[in-house]
Amino acid sequence: MRLPSVFTDRRRRSFIRLVANGLLQSLAAVATLLLVRKAFDQLLIHGAPVQVKGLAWIGLGLFCAAAGLAWLRMLERIDAERMGQDYVHHIRLILFRSLSSMAPRALQRRSSGAVMLRFVGDLTALRNWVSLGLARILVTSLTSLVALGALAVLNWPLALAVGLCLGLGLGRSLGLGEAMRRTLFEARRRRSYIAANINEKIARLDVVQAFGQVKRERRRVARQSRRLKRAMIDKARAAGRLRAVAEIAAGAAGAVVVLIGGLEVAAGRASGGTVVAALTIVGLLAPGVRELGRVNEFYQNARVSRRKILDFLKTPTLVKELRDAPDLVPGPGRLEFRKVHLDKVIRGFSAVAEPGRRIVLAGPNGAGKSTLFYLASRLIDPDRGRILLDGQDLCRHSLNSVHRAVGLVSGELQLLRGKVVKNLLYRYPEASPEELERVKRLCDLEQVLADLPEGDQTRVLEGGSNLSVGQRQRIALARALLGDPPLLLLDEADANLDLTAGAALDRVLAQYRGTVLMVTRNPERILAADELWYMEGGRLLEAGPPADLRHRWESGEGAAVSTDAPQDAESQPPSGAGGDCKLDADFL
Numbered sequence: 001m002r003l004p005s006v007f008t009d010r011r012r013r014s015f016i017r018l019v020a021n022g023l024l025q026s027l028a029a030v031a032t033l034l035l036v037r038k039a040f041d042q043l044l045i046h047g048a049p050v051q052v053k054g055l056a057w058i059g060l061g062l063f064c065a066a067a068g069l070a071w072l073r074m075l076e077r078i079d080a081e082r083m084g085q086d087y088v089h090h091i092r093l094i095l096f097r098s099l100s101s102m103a104p105r106a107l108q109r110r111s112s113g114a115v116m117l118r119f120v121g122d123l124t125a126l127r128n129w130v131s132l133g134l135a136r137i138l139v140t141s142l143t144s145l146v147a148l149g150a151l152a153v154l155n156w157p158l159a160l161a162v163g164l165c166l167g168l169g170l171g172r173s174l175g176l177g178e179a180m181r182r183t184l185f186e187a188r189r190r191r192s193y194i195a196a197n198i199n200e201k202i203a204r205l206d207v208v209q210a211f212g213q214v215k216r217e218r219r220r221v222a223r224q225s226r227r228l229k230r231a232m233i234d235k236a237r238a239a240g241r242l243r244a245v246a247e248i249a250a251g252a253a254g255a256v257v258v259l260i261g262g263l264e265v266a267a268g269r270a271s272g273g274t275v276v277a278a279l280t281i282v283g284l285l286a287p288g289v290r291e292l293g294r295v296n297e298f299y300q301n302a303r304v305s306r307r308k309i310l311d312f313l314k315t316p317t318l319v320k321e322l323r324d325a326p327d328l329v330p331g332p333g334r335l336e337f338r339k340v341h342l343d344k345v346i347r348g349f350s351a352v353a354e355p356g357r358r359i360v361l362a363g364p365n366g367a368g369k370s371t372l373f374y375l376a377s378r379l380i381d382p383d384r385g386r387i388l389l390d391g392q393d394l395c396r397h398s399l400n401s402v403h404r405a406v407g408l409v410s411g412e413l414q415l416l417r418g419k420v421v422k423n424l425l426y427r428y429p430e431a432s433p434e435e436l437e438r439v440k441r442l443c444d445l446e447q448v449l450a451d452l453p454e455g456d457q458t459r460v461l462e463g464g465s466n467l468s469v470g471q472r473q474r475i476a477l478a479r480a481l482l483g484d485p486p487l488l489l490l491d492e493a494d495a496n497l498d499l500t501a502g503a504a505l506d507r508v509l510a511q512y513r514g515t516v517l518m519v520t521r522n523p524e525r526i527l528a529a530d531e532l533w534y535m536e537g538g539r540l541l542e543a544g545p546p547a548d549l550r551h552r553w554e555s556g557e558g559a560a561v562s563t564d565a566p567q568d569a570e571s572q573p574p575s576g577a578g579g580d581c582k583l584d585a586d587f588l
């Protein structure tokens with residue numbers, strides 16, 4: 001994978017403008033060179049009367065050249081920023097496209113602080129390199145080459161000496177690049193650690209306080225901050241060295257002009273005006289050369305950022321969207337798992353949920369229930385096997401159409417910042433007002449909304465933190481039901497509901513026409529279901545009407561795998577858990 005080139009699309013225009021700008025700046029520098037030389041050689045001859053009119057014209061010319069240079073540098077800055085910002089905008093969209101198609105579990109492997117650094121720190125580094133680095137190199141090298149060329153026409157030893165000083169300075173600063181890169185890398189590593197830690201503590205401050213670990217966390221941040229401080233100072237030291245080299249190069253260029261210029265004048269090969277003009281040129285080029293010292297810093301920074309961004313873009317998506325995949329056509333909601341495997345979490349799971357059935361998924365912690373929901377809602381694709389909704393393989397249809405067909409409620413899917421109504425409509429923004437009203441009625445949301453200060457216009461904070469857990473769950477349930485998907489997945493959606501809210505959920509279960517797969521710990525709801533699938537270690541061990549299973553388990557009968565769908569060899573319960581296994585009926 002590669003990042004797009006800087007010089008493509010609209011940025012090419014900025015680049016061409018920068019080249020033209022550099023050439024015009026060179027002309028202004030050459031004009032300055034010639035005017036200064038003329039002033040000192042022809043008009044200010046020692047002992048001759050001062051030619052005020054001629055001097056006035058030269059003064060005006062110098063002013064125009066300086067004003068022109070100032071204007072060109074202003075335009076240079078704007079074009080350079082445009083080129084940098086356009087590039088960063090492009091990369092930001094690539095990053096977000098990649099982020100938004102990542103499976104949540106793949107993203108969770110990275111800390112959110114580190115992910116934020118890709119969007120903030122790394123993009124700033126790329127922008128600095130393009131706007132302040134590349135553009136500066138372009139304009140400064142053009143101006144320097146043309147100005148030194150003009151000086152060479154007047155006196156080549158002077159031009160050669162100035163060119164050598166500046167060139168050696170540049171070479172030395174490039175030589176310091178490796179040390180600069182090392183310190184940059186360390187500073188970024190330290191910044192990433194502290195960002196990840198603080199980011200986590202912002203989200204989990206309640207955990208820190210509830211367990212009385214405030215002091216310890218402060219000490220940890222102090223330690224990380226001290227290390228970051230040291231790394232940043234090392235980085236500043238390396239950057240300082242680079243700048244010092246550029247300063248020395250600019251200063252040395254001035255000194256050699258005086259030295260070689262003096263020798264050339266003494267030898268009669270150069271006029272005093274040429275030497276003064278050469279000094280003026282060094283003065284004009286010096287700021288650009290000093291900035292070139294920073295360019296290396298920008299370059300090294302951008303190199304590390306580029307690597308980090310590429311590394312982030314390589315994060316496996318866990319979900320592959322086929323090119324031109326057709327949309328899934330919603331049907332009555334028949335869900336079938338066919339020998340599904342996923343990374344030792346789900347092992348040869350096969351089962352069928354017939355349309356309109358209410359199925360409870362049960363099993364101990366870590367059995368793979370939530371993972372199965374992730375698979376059925378295509379937040380992950382299986383390694384092997386197929387999942388079919390109304391006979392259509394989820395993996396072979398467009399992601400959007402699959403997400404439309406499946407409503408998922410899970411503690412993992414929190415509310416987003418914005419109004420309640422925005423959250424309700426999030427899954428199906430084009431829903432009609434009638435559809436929204438239908439779902440509000442179905443979920444008995446009126447009472448929940450009446451309790452909120454501004455009804456459905458109430459602002460929800462990040463994660464819904466200003467709402468009670470039950471209120472959040474009821475809004476999340478309505479969000480999942482909007483658009484009437486044929487399949488509803490409820491992952492402990494009733495975990496925090498009071499009696500009224502629980503009754504509202506039961507009404508939804510009674511009235512909803514599609515198929516429901518749910519994880520619940522509520523015994524009445526389990527017994528009211530049409531079927532119970534019991535799983536352990538990613539395998540389906542038992543399936544059947546809940547009352548039958550309870551009866552068998554209470555009578556101490558061993559559980560045998562029994563489901564409509566055939567189980568493959570790997571999906572058979574391991575010895576001791578299959579024909580002989582004694583399932584714990586406590587959850588009933």
Ligand SMILES: Nc1ncnc2c1ncn2[C@@H]1O[C@H](COP(=O)(O)OP(=O)(O)OP(=O)(O)O)[C@@H](O)[C@H]1O
Pocket residue numbers: 104105108345363364365366367368369370371372
């Ligand atoms: N975000 C994740 N990334 C990687 N693996 C995960 C992730 N979440 C869960 N797992 C793994 O998947 C396995 C099944 O977890 P899952 O959450 O599906 O179980 P569960 O049956 O829903 O458990 P519980 O009843 O505790 O919610 C676990 O062993 C866990 O290690």
